[in-house]
Amino acid sequence: MNREILKAMFWKEWRETRWKWLAFAFAFHLPLLFVGLSVALRDEWRFDLLAMSDGVTAMALGFAVVVQSIFLITAGLFLLAFFAVGSVGAELENQSIFFLLERPVRRWQVLLFKYGVGAVQATTCVGLSILSTVTVVYVVMAAAATNVTLAGSREAFSYALMNGARGTVWTAFIALVVYSATFLFSVLFEKWWIAVIAGGISIAGMFYYFGAMLFEWIINRATRNTGDDEVNLDLYGQLDPVPMLLMLAASAALYLAAQYAFARKEMR
Amino acid sequence: MNRLRRKPYLFGIAAAVVVLGLAAMQFARPSRAQSPRLERFLPADAVGFVQVSDLRAQALKIIESEAWREFTKQNQAASSLFMMTANHAGALDASYAVALLGAGADAEGRRRPEVVLVAEFNDRGARRTFERRVLSFVREGGEGGLTKREEKYEGAALTVVTDGERGGFAYAQIGPTLYLSNAAAAVKRALDVRAGKAPSLETNATFAQARTRWTEAEGVFGFLDGAALTRVIDETPSRDGGAEAFRQLFHGLGADAVRAASFTSTFDDGRVVERFVVSAPEKGGVLASVAANPPTQQSLLAYVPEDAFAAFDASVAGAPETFEAMLALFARVSEQAGKKGPADALAEFTAKTGIDFRGDIVRALGAEVCLAQLRMQDGRDSVLILNLKDEAAMAGALAKFAEHNKRAVSERDYKGVTVRNIAGGKGDGIDYAFVGGNLVASDGGDGGVERVIDTAQGGASLGASERFRAASSNMTGQPQFVYYNSNADYLNRLGGMLKGNGQEFKSSGQAASLRPSVAYGLSRPEGFYVESRSPLGIFPRLLAGVSSRLGAGEQQQKKAGE
Numbered sequence: 001m002n003r004e005i006l007k008a009m010f011w012k013e014w015r016e017t018r019w020k021w022l023a024f025a026f027a028f029h030l031p032l033l034f035v036g037l038s039v040a041l042r043d044e045w046r047f048d049l050l051a052m053s054d055g056v057t058a059m060a061l062g063f064a065v066v067v068q069s070i071f072l073i074t075a076g077l078f079l080l081a082f083f084a085v086g087s088v089g090a091e092l093e094n095q096s097i098f099f100l101l102e103r104p105v106r107r108w109q110v111l112l113f114k115y116g117v118g119a120v121q122a123t124t125c126v127g128l129s130i131l132s133t134v135t136v137v138y139v140v141m142a143a144a145a146t147n148v149t150l151a152g153s154r155e156a157f158s159y160a161l162m163n164g165a166r167g168t169v170w171t172a173f174i175a176l177v178v179y180s181a182t183f184l185f186s187v188l189f190e191k192w193w194i195a196v197i198a199g200g201i202s203i204a205g206m207f208y209y210f211g212a213m214l215f216e217w218i219i220n221r222a223t224r225n226t227g228d229d230e231v232n233l234d235l236y237g238q239l240d241p242v243p244m245l246l247m248l249a250a251s252a253a254l255y256l257a258a259q260y261a262f263a264r265k266e267m268r
Numbered sequence: 269m270n271r272l273r274r275k276p277y278l279f280g281i282a283a284a285v286v287v288l289g290l291a292a293m294q295f296a297r298p299s300r301a302q303s304p305r306l307e308r309f310l311p312a313d314a315v316g317f318v319q320v321s322d323l324r325a326q327a328l329k330i331i332e333s334e335a336w337r338e339f340t341k342q343n344q345a346a347s348s349l350f351m352m353t354a355n356h357a358g359a360l361d362a363s364y365a366v367a368l369l370g371a372g373a374d375a376e377g378r379r380r381p382e383v384v385l386v387a388e389f390n391d392r393g394a395r396r397t398f399e400r401r402v403l404s405f406v407r408e409g410g411e412g413g414l415t416k417r418e419e420k421y422e423g424a425a426l427t428v429v430t431d432g433e434r435g436g437f438a439y440a441q442i443g444p445t446l447y448l449s450n451a452a453a454a455v456k457r458a459l460d461v462r463a464g465k466a467p468s469l470e471t472n473a474t475f476a477q478a479r480t481r482w483t484e485a486e487g488v489f490g491f492l493d494g495a496a497l498t499r500v501i502d503e504t505p506s507r508d509g510g511a512e513a514f515r516q517l518f519h520g521l522g523a524d525a526v527r528a529a530s531f532t533s534t535f536d537d538g539r540v541v542e543r544f545v546v547s548a549p550e551k552g553g554v555l556a557s558v559a560a561n562p563p564t565q566q567s568l569l570a571y572v573p574e575d576a577f578a579a580f581d582a583s584v585a586g587a588p589e590t591f592e593a594m595l596a597l598f599a600r601v602s603e604q605a606g607k608k609g610p611a612d613a614l615a616e617f618t619a620k621t622g623i624d625f626r627g628d629i630v631r632a633l634g635a636e637v638c639l640a641q642l643r644m645q646d647g648r649d650s651v652l653i654l655n656l657k658d659e660a661a662m663a664g665a666l667a668k669f670a671e672h673n674k675r676a677v678s679e680r681d682y683k684g685v686t687v688r689n690i691a692g693g694k695g696d697g698i699d700y701a702f703v704g705g706n707l708v709a710s711d712g713g714d715g716g717v718e719r720v721i722d723t724a725q726g727g728a729s730l731g732a733s734e735r736f737r738a739a740s741s742n743m744t745g746q747p748q749f750v751y752y753n754s755n756a757d758y759l760n761r762l763g764g765m766l767k768g769n770g771q772e773f774k775s776s777g778q779a780a781s782l783r784p785s786v787a788y789g790l791s792r793p794e795g796f797y798v799e800s801r802s803p804l805g806i807f808p809r810l811l812a813g814v815s816s817r818l819g820a821g822e823q824q825q826k827k828a829g830e
Contacts, residue, residue: 043324043390044355051331051351055344146332147340147348 005105012100013117021121024083028129031071032136039140052145054152060141061134061160062231065167066219068133069237072126072171073214077178077206080122081199084182085192087118088258092190092267101267111262115183115255122179127172130164159233166237170218173247178203180254187258187265217243306365307469307479309386309445311457314469315497316368318490318531324360326487326535326807327351334538335803338780339759339773346771353771354811358397362389367469369454370500379504384449384458395444421456422463428452474547478530481545488806490531494548498524513605520597522553526795533805539783540805546796557593559791561586563746568638568653568706569731573723576730577648577756579640582749584633584655591630622672628665632658634705640730642716643756649716654707662707666690666700685721689713739784742801747788751800755782758803766812 038045052060088111091097100110138157141148182199189195207214222236306319320326330336331351340347354360365386372382389395414436417428423442430436438452440459449455460466469475478491498518506512518524527547534541551559564583572579595610602609617625634655642649656662669690670677676691682701689712691697696712703724710716723729730736736752743750759780763773787800 043361047324047328047355047360048352050328051348051355053340053344053348055340055346056348059345147337152344 005103009100009105009110009113010117013113017117017121020083020086021125024079024121025125025129027079028072028076028125029133029136030075031067032133035137036140049141049144050146052141053147054149054156057138057141057148057153058156058159058233059230061137061156062222062233062236064134064137065130065160065164065233065236066223066231068130069167069171069218072129073174073218074207076126076129076171077174077203078200080126080175080178081182081196081203083122083125084118084179085186085195085199087114087183087186088262089186089190089192089195092265093192097267107263108259111187111259115180115258118183119176119179119251123172123175126175127168130167130171131161134160134164163233163236166239167218169239169244170237173244174214176251177247177254178206180251180258184254184258184261187261213243304363304365304388305470306363306386306388307475309388309447309458309462310365310367310384310469311369311461312467312469312472312475313496314367314369314472314493315500316490316492317365317469317475318367318488319363319365320488320810321363321486323362323364323810324355327354327360327811329487329535330804330807330811332538333535333540333804335755335758335762335782338782339762339778342759342778342780343763343771343773346773350766350771350773358400361391361397362387362395369457370496371504372451372453374451380450382449382451382454384447384454386458387446387448389444389446392444395441395446422459422465424459424462426452426455426459474528478528478545478547481530481532481543483534486532486534488531488533488810490529492526492529494524494526494528497526510605513601516601516604517597520553520600522548522551522555525550525552525555533807536801539801539803540807542800542802542805544796544798548795549793551795554590554593554597557586557590559796561590561748561791562635563748563790564636564750566636566731566750568636568655569736569750569752570729571653571703571706571708571720571724572638572640572651572730573642573719574728574730574733574735575643576752576754577641577643578751578753579638579730580749580751581636581638583635584637585635587633588630591626622668623665628661628668632656632661632665642719644715644719649710649714649719651708651710651716651720653720654709656702656705656707659702659705659707663702682718682721683725687717687721735784736786739786739801740788742799743786743788745790745792745797747790749789751785751787753785753802755780755784755803758782758785762804762808765808 035045039049040046088097091100097110101107134157138153138160142150142153178199181202182195185195185198185202186192189198217240218237221238222232222234223230304319304321307317310317336347367384367386369382369384371379374380387395415430417430419426419428421440424440424447426438426440428436428438437448437450438455439446439448440455441447442459442462445462447455447458449458457466461468470479472493474493474495475491479489501515501518504511504515506515525548527549529544529546531542531544533543548555548559561583562585564581566581569579569581598610614625617623623629634657636655638653640651640653642651654662666688667677669675675697678689678691680687680689685701685703687699687701689697689699692712696714698709699712699714699717700707700709701717701721702708703721708717708720710720719727730752735754739752740750756779759778759782760775763778764775767773767775782803785800785802787798787802789796789798
């Protein structure tokens, strides 16, 4: 495969998925949208925003980090399943993949590009949403609240960003596993809705067995033994290499399984 | 069409836009509490009425005020959490009116004022939150020997809670409106107005005239109907002569000449402007002599050091006439009541101090008096500066006082001025000096008199200071009194006031350069006018009052839940 084909395949994947990716990036900020609408439309919420001061900025940003993280490791994973499910199945179903296979590329290369582009999109989409949420919350607070000053709250913002970055790493790893599993289903099932159901069931299963651990790794340490509505961001998302490496290994295994299935897939 | 069919998300987007639009219309509609005219729910013959409009809007103005910004710098998290607690307590979702409907008789025939609170909430949900938190608190407070009776009256659910010893209270609700009173009859009178069976306060011509001075943007509006008040006082039966004496005093003071009094409080330029207007075009009694008092020249402010914490300057040019008028009035009232008269009280004063109050003090008074609180190296000192008509008479009175009470008098010279000290039974006695035809007196040993002398001899004075000029730039007319406060201690006082509602505020050590407060009052042909500009006016008290009650109720609920 020469360099031109490589560039063309990357460009094709990017062009085909960029709007979908942007739409999902937006969807991963649903909590922000909900809070934004509430602030815009409800007096009580708007009052809370306007009553904020430098002293509660850290508290509000910590709260934003935790809420976004909870959304990502619960509803966000189902959203991710929707995002990943169309990776291969859609092209198989509408037979557009044959145009691709007619080019001088191998099957595994086609799947590698699809997986690579999709995995990067999924992990950035999920992981960065924590940092973007914190940034948006901070900008809105600084702009709207009379008693939030840039000088007085800058430290709280960088503290939230730095600690939130650990959540970014965690959720990126989790997103990679979920993406890989749904990607496999997308290869196995041409009908998107079957792949969605399979993805949903597997996410539900993952929650059943590992849900408590996900919360423990990312959130519980930061909220345990603190006062009402308080978050200790120092303890948020403490990095633990063992589960991360296991997730990486699981993702690799799922990807290889997808390659294996795709290589033997009968396409008509 | 086929293109649309291939793009089902367009239908989704259109549906979402419609839902969002409907939601926005619902939420953005002005709530009842934002446009209240609560006089519609009160009877036309109400004696007094105070309305607080849309408490949340007022709280937002507090947040944006100059004082709260400074306060927040010193009490970062606590100030925000205080406001948020108040916000979620449910009390901010409403406009409130408290009205005095008159005097009624309790079960034992004793006269007592009938007061009704009308609260109009944004919606039923907000009303229920308020009921749950406040009324349950009120109920719990009176538990034990408490009986509850419910009835329907004019379509409202009226609940009468009777407490054998304390009389109980009654409340009723219709839609988002809640009525709460210390008397069931008062709630019924208010419900009659709502049902159209009785005229409302908004039909009261005196009220309507006062209301024209109030705009929607103003937070608090108060009204007192002079005629209704006079009626209530005149109709109060006299049992032991006390009511009759009070009636005489009321008429003698000329209070019956007051047609109406109104009060407004509003935010302007990050501060609160409060205006008090008394409508009394035909003044009589003591009120007439007070009205005839000429304006203050504010000349004594030239003796107050520039960095003074506070100063009050008033004209006393008409003091002898007012004194005589009050003396005559009290003499009549005490004679009627068969009690000691003012002549006896003055004789007692002379016996105790050796001073003839009328002859030595009142007659020696000049045109102006000033009371100031000065900044000293180790704290503060209060100083009285009294303009004199007869300096020798006042000096004689002070000498008589020292002699009569066997107090030692010492003298010292300060920059060519003789400062005398009358030793005190406790502490350092009183320092005094005569400066420019004025008596200057302060606590002994604190140095207040010396600071005034420094100012008189060329030091920077408050009267000539830019701070005072800027603060009093909105003053119109010629005031009879002026009050100035540097607000150097305002944040500490605010912290002390708000303390104890679950948040810890600093009540000492907070320094901020807030703009000074200024209040002034003057007599006009149509009555009296008082205006003040201060950091937050009455609002902190209002908010602290509401949130402390709710905070306590909420804490009790939490404990019960635990």
